Structures are given as structure tokens and as C-alpha cells.
Amino acid sequence: MSEYRLAFERPIYELEARLEKLERLAQTDPAAREELQQKRKELIDLMVQIYSNLKPWEVVEVARHPDRPKTSDYLQLTFDEFVELHGDKCFGDDRAIRTGWAKLDTFKVMVIGHEKGKNTKERLACNYGCAHPEGYRKAMHKMKLAAKFRLPIVCLIDTPGAYPGIGAEERGQAQVIAESMFLMSKLPTPIVCVVIGEGGSGGALAIGVGDRVAMLEHAYYSVISPEGCAGILWKDRQYKEEAARALKMTSKDLIQLGLIDDVIPEPLGGAHRDPFQMASRLKLYLRNTLKELTAIPIPELLEARYQKFRRMGVYLEGGEAVSTAMQPAAANSDAYSPAQEIADEGAAGDA
Known part of the structure; x- marks a missing residue:
């Protein structure tokens, strides 16, 4: 894990540092062993207290944590036999969108997801998860392929938004997002969408129309980023915390508003602290949801x-x-x- 630390987690890191010292002392000091057990319980209680009362902006910080599992992580930990498919048959291959066949237990599925990258080189290649039009055209082509073979589609959403550059606009960014949403609305195969990190603007909506739309507990899903909203309403990005509250972008807000169907609980301290457990929980949710959806006749679906x-x-x-x-x-x-x-x-x- 990197040294990246969130400000509101400072008490947690201080207690963890104390635990490390006690673990060394406990090898020779019986009294330190008792204190070690007590501090471990205190750490759990502290993490529960902090993470059950996160402010909306703090949720955004967790969703953007550089160690948070990406689509590439879930492709390794949640799915089996992933075979990647490239290109949109029109312009090129956008690395901000990954697509391919995979297996999820007994289900064969098409996986489509945003990819942010894990290091600076990968992030630059993926535009930090901001897809170009060719990325969404690639996604649509693979969706049609999945429907042709009557296989379910799993979409993993993690993007601050579609790439806003001039070239992307010249190649039809807005139109391709609308086309993707329209295609997903009538695609004759089960579709499950999960917001695993950031769910920003049309870039997220482009692969977010499904029979079930879920979010990880500390993800966010919004029409605009808090900074963008603050810049428009208050003309100053420093009001990002107020904007995050006003946008009602957290999983708690969206499940109450009926805009998502399910919230997938994250491990204590967030998905970045235990990617393996988070991948296991995601797999369980997808497996149960696909079992439910595949039993429904396509016209009813x-x-x-x-x-x-x-x-x-x-x-x-x-x-x-x-x-x-x-x-x-x-x-x-x-x-x-x-x-x-x-x-x-x-x-x-x-x-």
C-alpha cells in the first residue's frame, strides 16, 4: 500500500503506529500483549465510527484513493479467463475502456469497465479513466456482440467523466454517449452496472443503463464533480464540500432517492484496505444478481x-x-x- 493518506484518517494511522510498537514489545513483554489486544479493539471501533459517519466530500476522497481497486484488479480477482477485446472498428482502441469475455462461476459474461491505471504511465495512457468517443464505440460494439450470443453484460463504472478535449468533441463525444445509453436501454440481454469508484457525469452514464445499478458503499455517482459544481454555483472550487453535500451523490443518498438498486458494503476502512475481500463481495453480488436476471424472460426484462x-x-x-x-x-x-x-x-x- 502507498503512503497516500486521507486527512480524516489521521487518528487511525496514529493508532496503527502505536499498534506496530506494541507488536514488537509483545514478543518479550506480557503486559504489552494485553494492551495490544485492547488497542486492536479500539482500532476497530474507531474505524467503524469514522467510516459510518463520512461526510460527502470525504466519500469522494475515498472513491478517488489511488490504492482503491480498479477494473483491472477486479478482472483478476472477481472474474476468470478474461479475454480482452480491442478497438471500435472505426478510429482506434481507447485504453480508458476495457472490454472482453470472462467467466463468473457458471456464467459467461461480457465485461465492460473504465480503467484509470495504477501508476503515472498507465494513468496517462488511460487519461485517468476519461474515455474518448472510440472508447464508448468500442463498448457499444462489444455490447451488441454479447447480445448476439445472449450473454449477460457487466459494466464497472469508475470515471470522473468523459474526456473533454477538442478532438473528442470533434469525433462526437456527446452523440456517442447518447447512442450508448439508447442502445443499453433496449439491448436484449441482462445488464448489471456497478459504480466501483467515481461515477462522474455522462462518462459514467454512457455505460450505466442496466437492469440493476449498484454502487460500492464509498463510491459516488453524480451529474458533475463537486469541484465543477462549486466552480459553476460559487465561482470558486473551495466550496467543493458544500457542493458535495448539495449534489446528494453518495450511496446513502442515491438508494433513498431510488436512483440505484443496491449498495455493496465495503470492507472496514474502505475497499483500498482489503481489495481481496471487496472483490469477493462484488463477485457474490454479481453472481446472485445474474442468477435472478437470467431467469426473467427478455421481453419482461x-x-x-x-x-x-x-x-x-x-x-x-x-x-x-x-x-x-x-x-x-x-x-x-x-x-x-x-x-x-x-x-x-x-x-x-x-x-
């Missing part, structure tokens, strides 16, 4: 996916819905239905 995202944004004022247009599409017989589209295409093919 698509309809539920559509209705799930259609309901987002509905709010009440004075006990009544503000607009009937914001109600679930089931209330409107003329509303678009992905399941009906599949049926219509099948009928046309039979004809």
Missing part, C-alpha cells in the same frame, strides 16, 4: 428496465404529481415499449 428509468425524476408537490408526463410510461398506452419493439421486429421477420 426490457419492459422492467424501461419503466425503471422512466420513473426517475417523478416528484410530488402537495400530494399530487406535478405533471402526468412524468408518470411511468405504463399509464400511457401510446408510450414507447422496448418489449413491444422486440415483438414487432420478430413479427416483421416472420412475415
Whole structure:
């Protein structure tokens, strides 16, 4: 583990330093052994206290921790027999998006995830997880391939946002994000999306439309970064903590708002302290979720996916819905239905 330390963890590191000294003394001093056991319990209690009461900005710091497991870590620890697929068949291969076949116990899946890199060289090559249009085009191509073979898709989200450079805009960054979201909304195969670190803006949403959307406990998912929000609203990045609170971006907030389906608990002290245990928990969640989703007929799966995202944004004022247009599409017989589209295409093919 690196020497990178979070400010709010200072009491934890001080107690851990004391424990190291006691462990050396305990080899020869019986009295030190008793104190060692007591301090270990104190450390656990302290970590529980701190990590159960994290402020929104502190959650952002944990989500950005350089030792936090990346997509490449989960590909090794959670999945088996990963075979990477490259290129978008149009422009090039974006290393900020990794795609490929993998096995998860008895399930064969397509894995698509953002990659930030683990050292300076890798981070520069991956643009710190900020994908270009060719990255999302690569992802869409692999999604279609998975649907062709009727295999589930697992998306691992970890990005501060899509790459904002001029070249990316010239190659259609905004359009390709919209196309990816539209494709995922009607793709006839189970899709599970998990925010493993940062879930920033359209770069995260581009691979975030799924039948189940989950977050790790100390990840965040937001329309914009706290710094960006502070720059727009307060004209000063120093208000990033206020912006983090206002954005309601933590897993606790989003599960209450109904924008995500599940929160995956992290090991005590965050995923960066025990990547192996975190990978095990992620594997268990994915295995159980895929077992549930693969048992659902595709037309029902698509309809539920559509209705799930259609309901987002509905709010009440004075006990009544503000607009009937914001109600679930089931209330409107003329509303678009992905399941009906599949049926219509099948009928046309039979004809």
C-alpha cells in the first residue's frame, strides 16, 4: 500500500503506529500483549465510527484513493479467463475502456469497465479513466456482440467523466454517449452496472443503463464533480464540500432517492484496505444478481428496465404529481415499449 493518506484518517494511522510498537514489545513483554489486544479493539471501533459517519466530500476522497481497486484488479480477482477485446472498428482502441469475455462461476459474461491505471504511465495512457468517443464505440460494439450470443453484460463504472478535449468533441463525444445509453436501454440481454469508484457525469452514464445499478458503499455517482459544481454555483472550487453535500451523490443518498438498486458494503476502512475481500463481495453480488436476471424472460426484462428509468425524476408537490408526463410510461398506452419493439421486429421477420 502507498503512503497516500486521507486527512480524516489521521487518528487511525496514529493508532496503527502505536499498534506496530506494541507488536514488537509483545514478543518479550506480557503486559504489552494485553494492551495490544485492547488497542486492536479500539482500532476497530474507531474505524467503524469514522467510516459510518463520512461526510460527502470525504466519500469522494475515498472513491478517488489511488490504492482503491480498479477494473483491472477486479478482472483478476472477481472474474476468470478474461479475454480482452480491442478497438471500435472505426478510429482506434481507447485504453480508458476495457472490454472482453470472462467467466463468473457458471456464467459467461461480457465485461465492460473504465480503467484509470495504477501508476503515472498507465494513468496517462488511460487519461485517468476519461474515455474518448472510440472508447464508448468500442463498448457499444462489444455490447451488441454479447447480445448476439445472449450473454449477460457487466459494466464497472469508475470515471470522473468523459474526456473533454477538442478532438473528442470533434469525433462526437456527446452523440456517442447518447447512442450508448439508447442502445443499453433496449439491448436484449441482462445488464448489471456497478459504480466501483467515481461515477462522474455522462462518462459514467454512457455505460450505466442496466437492469440493476449498484454502487460500492464509498463510491459516488453524480451529474458533475463537486469541484465543477462549486466552480459553476460559487465561482470558486473551495466550496467543493458544500457542493458535495448539495449534489446528494453518495450511496446513502442515491438508494433513498431510488436512483440505484443496491449498495455493496465495503470492507472496514474502505475497499483500498482489503481489495481481496471487496472483490469477493462484488463477485457474490454479481453472481446472485445474474442468477435472478437470467431467469426473467427478455421481453419482461426490457419492459422492467424501461419503466425503471422512466420513473426517475417523478416528484410530488402537495400530494399530487406535478405533471402526468412524468408518470411511468405504463399509464400511457401510446408510450414507447422496448418489449413491444422486440415483438414487432420478430413479427416483421416472420412475415
